[in-house]
Amino acid sequence: MRIMIIGGDGYLGWPTALHLSQRGHDVAIVDNMVRRSYDHELGAHSLTAISTIQERIAAWQAVSGRHIELFIGDLCDYTFFEPAFKSFAPDAVVHFGEQRSAPYSMIDRRHAIYTQTNNVVGNLNVLYAIAEHAPDCHLVKLGTMGEYGTPNIDIEEGYITITHNGRTDTLPYPKQPGSFYHLSKVHDSHNIMFACRIWGIRATDLNQGVVYGIETPETMADPRLITRFDYDAVFGTALNRFMVQAVCDMPLTVYGKGGQTRGFLDIRDTLACVELALLSPAERGEFRVFNQFTEQFNVLQLAEMVRDTARNMGINTFIHHLDNPRVEKEEHYYNAKHSKLIDLGLQPHKLSDTLIHSVMRVVYDLRHQVRPSLILPSVQWRTTHSQVQATPAASSNGRHQ
Amino acid sequence: MRIMIIGGDGYLGWPTALHLSQRGHDVAIVDNMVRRSYDHELGAHSLTAISTIQERIAAWQAVSGRHIELFIGDLCDYTFFEPAFKSFAPDAVVHFGEQRSAPYSMIDRRHAIYTQTNNVVGNLNVLYAIAEHAPDCHLVKLGTMGEYGTPNIDIEEGYITITHNGRTDTLPYPKQPGSFYHLSKVHDSHNIMFACRIWGIRATDLNQGVVYGIETPETMADPRLITRFDYDAVFGTALNRFMVQAVCDMPLTVYGKGGQTRGFLDIRDTLACVELALLSPAERGEFRVFNQFTEQFNVLQLAEMVRDTARNMGINTFIHHLDNPRVEKEEHYYNAKHSKLIDLGLQPHKLSDTLIHSVMRVVYDLRHQVRPSLILPSVQWRTTHSQVQATPAASSNGRHQ
Numbered sequence: 001m002r003i004m005i006i007g008g009d010g011y012l013g014w015p016t017a018l019h020l021s022q023r024g025h026d027v028a029i030v031d032n033m034v035r036r037s038y039d040h041e042l043g044a045h046s047l048t049a050i051s052t053i054q055e056r057i058a059a060w061q062a063v064s065g066r067h068i069e070l071f072i073g074d075l076c077d078y079t080f081f082e083p084a085f086k087s088f089a090p091d092a093v094v095h096f097g098e099q100r101s102a103p104y105s106m107i108d109r110r111h112a113i114y115t116q117t118n119n120v121v122g123n124l125n126v127l128y129a130i131a132e133h134a135p136d137c138h139l140v141k142l143g144t145m146g147e148y149g150t151p152n153i154d155i156e157e158g159y160i161t162i163t164h165n166g167r168t169d170t171l172p173y174p175k176q177p178g179s180f181y182h183l184s185k186v187h188d189s190h191n192i193m194f195a196c197r198i199w200g201i202r203a204t205d206l207n208q209g210v211v212y213g214i215e216t217p218e219t220m221a222d223p224r225l226i227t228r229f230d231y232d233a234v235f236g237t238a239l240n241r242f243m244v245q246a247v248c249d250m251p252l253t254v255y256g257k258g259g260q261t262r263g264f265l266d267i268r269d270t271l272a273c274v275e276l277a278l279l280s281p282a283e284r285g286e287f288r289v290f291n292q293f294t295e296q297f298n299v300l301q302l303a304e305m306v307r308d309t310a311r312n313m314g315i316n317t318f319i320h321h322l323d324n325p326r327v328e329k330e331e332h333y334y335n336a337k338h339s340k341l342i343d344l345g346l347q348p349h350k351l352s353d354t355l356i357h358s359v360m361r362v363v364y365d366l367r368h369q370v371r372p373s374l375i376l377p378s379v380q381w382r383t384t385h386s387q388v389q390a391t392p393a394a395s396s397n398g399r400h401q
Numbered sequence: 402m403r404i405m406i407i408g409g410d411g412y413l414g415w416p417t418a419l420h421l422s423q424r425g426h427d428v429a430i431v432d433n434m435v436r437r438s439y440d441h442e443l444g445a446h447s448l449t450a451i452s453t454i455q456e457r458i459a460a461w462q463a464v465s466g467r468h469i470e471l472f473i474g475d476l477c478d479y480t481f482f483e484p485a486f487k488s489f490a491p492d493a494v495v496h497f498g499e500q501r502s503a504p505y506s507m508i509d510r511r512h513a514i515y516t517q518t519n520n521v522v523g524n525l526n527v528l529y530a531i532a533e534h535a536p537d538c539h540l541v542k543l544g545t546m547g548e549y550g551t552p553n554i555d556i557e558e559g560y561i562t563i564t565h566n567g568r569t570d571t572l573p574y575p576k577q578p579g580s581f582y583h584l585s586k587v588h589d590s591h592n593i594m595f596a597c598r599i600w601g602i603r604a605t606d607l608n609q610g611v612v613y614g615i616e617t618p619e620t621m622a623d624p625r626l627i628t629r630f631d632y633d634a635v636f637g638t639a640l641n642r643f644m645v646q647a648v649c650d651m652p653l654t655v656y657g658k659g660g661q662t663r664g665f666l667d668i669r670d671t672l673a674c675v676e677l678a679l680l681s682p683a684e685r686g687e688f689r690v691f692n693q694f695t696e697q698f699n700v701l702q703l704a705e706m707v708r709d710t711a712r713n714m715g716i717n718t719f720i721h722h723l724d725n726p727r728v729e730k731e732e733h734y735y736n737a738k739h740s741k742l743i744d745l746g747l748q749p750h751k752l753s754d755t756l757i758h759s760v761m762r763v764v765y766d767l768r769h770q771v772r773p774s775l776i777l778p779s780v781q782w783r784t785t786h787s788q789v790q791a792t793p794a795a796s797s798n799g800r801h802q
Contacts (some may be wrong), residue, residue: 327598382599
């Protein structure tokens with residue numbers, strides 16, 4: 001299958017490209033390297049030393065003998081994207097190419113507008129390219145479980161059947177996203193559903209949970225193939241931040257009570273899910289939604305798991321509750337369905353002490369690279385303007401803030 | 402009350418400005434005149450001869466002795482909008498300032514992206530300006546009944562209480578909009594709801610039906626105060642097109658079967674609804690949704706009403722069914738609630754033969770200004786690129802197409 005991976009230089013896009021290339025698919029990456037620019041803006045970095053996209057692709061060629069095609073440019077620029085799409089002529093597009101951080105979208109007005117226009121316009125360009133040039137092409141779009149928010153009823157996969165005043169219909173599941181980033185994904189979902197309806201596009205929206213883990217079989221084949229590991233307050237996940245805090249003798253900082261429950265999955269399961277979706281494409285005109293996660297945890301549980309694993313490694317750490325910089329429920333019902341990918345054959349890797357331990361080993365070896373000032377929350381949901389640029393002074397004081 | 406009307410040069414924005422000025426409010430208009438530019442692009446025009454915004458405001462001053470402040474610029478340009486907002490310091494913002502045509506948004510990729518970025522970014526700028534400079538300011542936002550689409554259950558006002566697997570929650574009503582324009586309004590609604598939650602903004606989303614009528618007490622005070630009347634396929638409503646077709650001896654062109662049912666209201670009720678919302682503002686942090694229409698009709702019923710009224714005027718016309726350029730259900734259940742504005746005191750003007758007759762009288766007097774080539778549908782939902790520019794050749798042939 002000819003598969004175009006938009007955002008193929010990112011944390012998940014890159015391992016996905018390798019995974020699909022390894023399985024014998026013809027893979028092209030489209031990326032504008034903007035994820036690396038966010039780091040420059042924020043004074044942040046991947047804790048793992050990632051190679052340039054050119055080095056990555058050359059290393060993969062050397063290791064596997066397989067070629068990955070590369071298109072460097074901005075998806076929002078149709079004069080770049082349209083010819084790239086036409087020349088590669090994909091059977092499927094995997095679309096990771098969006099600004100993916102909730103805090104980044106909440107920095108200020110400019111970042112909110114950047115996030116929504118970048119994500120919505122880029123996604124519209126994908127829809128138009130498919131409709132105009134490859135109407136049979138299957139779009140596999142990365143959404144987020146955060147589109148649903150935390151309703152007080154079970155979360156279904158994309159749709160819910162409602163009986164109301166004696167009549168019944170199956171309608172898009174109501175969305176209550178919690179940041180301008182999450183909102184951009186809701187906007188995308190509505191746009192894609194409509195494009196499927198009017199143009200007969202086939203699309204799968206993967207409402208993904210929080211992904212953890214660094215290594216996949218392909219990225220482990222050569223040090224130059226390693227993917228990103230983000231631990232800063234803007235792009236890092238809570239689990240990543242806890243692991244970094246533990247190995248750096250910092251308290252594990254939980255936002256508020258820590259009862260915020262979310263869906264999680266192993267990076268290897270992300271690759272498997274994308275592949276399963278590709279191998280069983282949506283029908284023409286179908287807008288299919290999968291909830292892509294394997295387990296639910298709340299933030300405090302994650303902190304406790306990291307604390308306990310750290311103890312087994314001889315590291316004593318403790319949990320510290322911070323005022324929550326976000327506006328979100330800290331205690332709530334959460335039960336999200338996630339059976340459709342299992343039905344397609346997904347065999348989940350559950351989060352275990354072993355996995356946490358193995359990631360913490362990697363993090364421990366890199367602990368001297370950690371910049372502590374990056375970890376504590378810098379973006380406040382309740383204000384319209386947060387200061388995020390790390391300063392050298394903040395950096396040296398960060399550990400004790 | 403100090404009221405800023407964004408889009409105050411448009412079909413409804415202008416009469417709303419006059420109405421509120423007449424009631425003694427301090428009114429400012431923000432507009433970039435882009436509605437007039439769309440006409441230049443499409444070779445279209447308002448059948449009524451509208452004055453420039455400067456002439457309009459001067460005429461209103463002459464007629465009423467009341468001053469309307471004017472800020473000409475683009476809402477999407479915060480370096481223009483922020484100082485305008487700060488200098489006027491509104492107690493309420495009425496936001497009409499969006500690209501409002503479904504067909505315009507469906508012309509091609511460029512128009513789809515323009516519509517969504519223009520509407521979403523402009524609305525985000527309003528939200529940030531309120532949060533940053535006037536957190537107590539009440540936002541009255543024009544949405545559309547088209548956000549809901551045509552579900553097979555009753556449409557509620559913004560929210561629906563769902564019991565599912567033994568649990569109950571009240572959630573945003575699921576949205577199934579039918580064009581990239583309608584989608585932009587859905588995006589806005591989600592963004593506003595979130596801004597209310599995190600910043601405590603007070604907002605009322607007026608999910609408005611299709612508005613008909615030309616005259617209000619204020620616009621009738623002077624010919625220079627008249628508002629727009631659009632009859633072209635891109636910006637005109639079905640009812641307006643039917644009336645123009647009737648007086649021009651053209652068949653009334655119904656899209657498909659004509660069973661498409663929508664909510665409608667009189668232009669005078671629009672003004673009353675906006676005023677009622679302003680006088681009973683939403684609470685801090687409340688995202689309030691009103692369905693703003695008074696009656697339901699389907700397209701064929703409208704055509705029949707125009708045909709019958711025309712006969713009474715001595716004009717014989719007939720109904721012609723066209724292939725539907727849109728993708729929409731042509732026979733469907735439709736029952737939308739609309740009691741909240743009635744509860745606030747709205748006294749509806751129902752659509753009657755008298756109203757149709759009075760509008761058709763105006764249209765009849767202007768029939769020699771009609772450009773027939775503008776009326777038949779030019780934008781096809783099923784393609785990604787429609788040709789809309791009227792040519793002189795098309796213009797001369799249009800009557801017999």
